[in-house]
Amino acid sequence: MTQEQATWFAGAFGQLVGNVDKAILGKEHAIRLVVTALLSGGHVLLEDVPGTGKTVLAKALANTIQGTQSRIQFTPDLLPSDVTGVTIYDQSTGRFEFHAGPVFASVVLADEINRASPKTQSALLEVMEEGVVTVDGVSHPVGSPFVVIATQNPVEQAGTYSLPEAQLDRFLIKTSLGYPDHETTVRLLMESSNRARAASVSAIIAAESVTTMVQLAADVHADGAVMGYLSELVSATRADKDASLGVSIRGALALARAAKTWAISTGRTYVTPDDVRELAVPVLAHRVIVDPEAEFAGVTAEDIVTRAIATVNPPTYRAA
Template identity: 80%
Template sequence: MPVTQEQATWFADAFEKLVGNVDKAILGKSHVIRLVLTAMLSDGHVLLEDFPGTGKTVLAKALANTLDGTNSRIQFTPDLLPSDVTGVTIYDQGKGIFEFHQGPIFASIVLADEINRASPKTQSALLEVMEEGVVTVDGVGHSVGSPFMVIATQNPVEQAGTYTLPEAQLDRFLFKTSLGYPDHKTAVVLLMDSANRARASKVSPIIASDSVTTMAQLASQVYADESVMDYVSRLVTATRTHKDVQLGVSMRGAMALARATKTWAIASGRTFVTPDDVRDLAVPVLAHRVIVDPESDFAGVTAEDIIQRILLDVEPPAYRAA
């Protein structure tokens, strides 16, 4: 059933409270916090790629603390095994049966720290669970429950001993974004409080797991006009035919953008999606799904540049607020 304005107003108010709560740990980064929360309420995952010491891990911990549910942290290393992530089946001699022992992936919020340091075999262990919310061990499927979100971090500078995430893995992330360095005013505030090395611990739970599921269901019912979805389709098609692109955005990426825009819209207190919602989220949703042509990449063209260019070239539909 359609979302009412009263429901949209309630959702937006709850969303702002969540942003404010996480902002206690990460100052001056409300836009990134909104993106991460939008991913959580869209049943998606986030990849944070940034320089060391910018607060990637603090943001993930703060979000985990905001949710009154389970959370875990997996420090990815080259010797990490898939079973260290998913869990393992062990024979219990006393009971005479095999029992499954859950790995750290069984949590509401999972922080995958420095994910590109793990081997491709271990990275691939996340593919199924990120897409379907199920871990299969010895032929038996185990649900991780709902809500479930992976926040992965990676460092773009220290590439020695790392394994680049394959395209199939990147496609599982709803957003790819970065925090960046704080502005001068925020930096001074952080320096004045430099003795506090556990800022994420200031964040206390303000939302239950069931409420997250309810909000996600509500967001999925936001109205999206056919003209807006046509706009999404044209943007995605343009990534596949662009001269600087070797591989464009998949249908999974297009559906991810459509899903995320609904949450973005209701978080703004609206019951419908606008072309501006699509434009706001196009770069964080689509850019990491684009493979730039090697020659263009050598010339300095980035995936973000390509998406921005496409946004200028593809005409959005006109809309009229109800």
């Protein structure tokens, strides 16, 4: 990893964020998190109230990349084969042929993922973790880059199925957009005639360049002391009195990958404790299960991760 490569990465990262920001105004931090997940080889879960632009953000990111994209509208009657694809017998050739589903795309938008049954939700487990789909015993790779951007509405619970912990753990980052501030709201109202904001976002980077950026981010230097700090943060979530289940090792690995991408996005070739702290809540909180009694008292998973950050002291030395 050279400084020139880090500088090029930071410039390209800024262009990606700026391009998506054309569709989602005033949400730069959330956009940076989503782009970080993409360039870390991970997936994103957007959870927020209706009408905050979750789908627009996902579609704008998909339009930014010169790769394939698809949208799956999750409904209660959606079947696993509607996501992954199915093998069909061809009478003319006397052979079974595989017909790929919408999951075979560079950017997959899983809209309202909690409206589908757990069986259909689980169709994404293998492909999110390993990048392959197995149908009738045959594995089919989805290619690279590959990112799933799922949205869900936490307000309407009727007819929904909460994502199980095992699937939540597959998402690198969980974030929300929230309502825009006053100035941004006025700008949106002035442009109310534009009902397809994501469509106005054009592609600015090739899929191959995204793969190169993912490889560069993986080469960022992480000192042993910083990784030790990350490990202590994860252990603190497990030891918290209000947590019935802390962060798994998969969560720790996810935070390490995301911290590397966050570091190089600022032009640095190394990870600092600040990178870890900045990403701890969006990467770790959705992996923590709060004890029911503590949850009834108002404790959230974000509170547990924040307590871990406040409790564990960052390193003041460099590991040998």
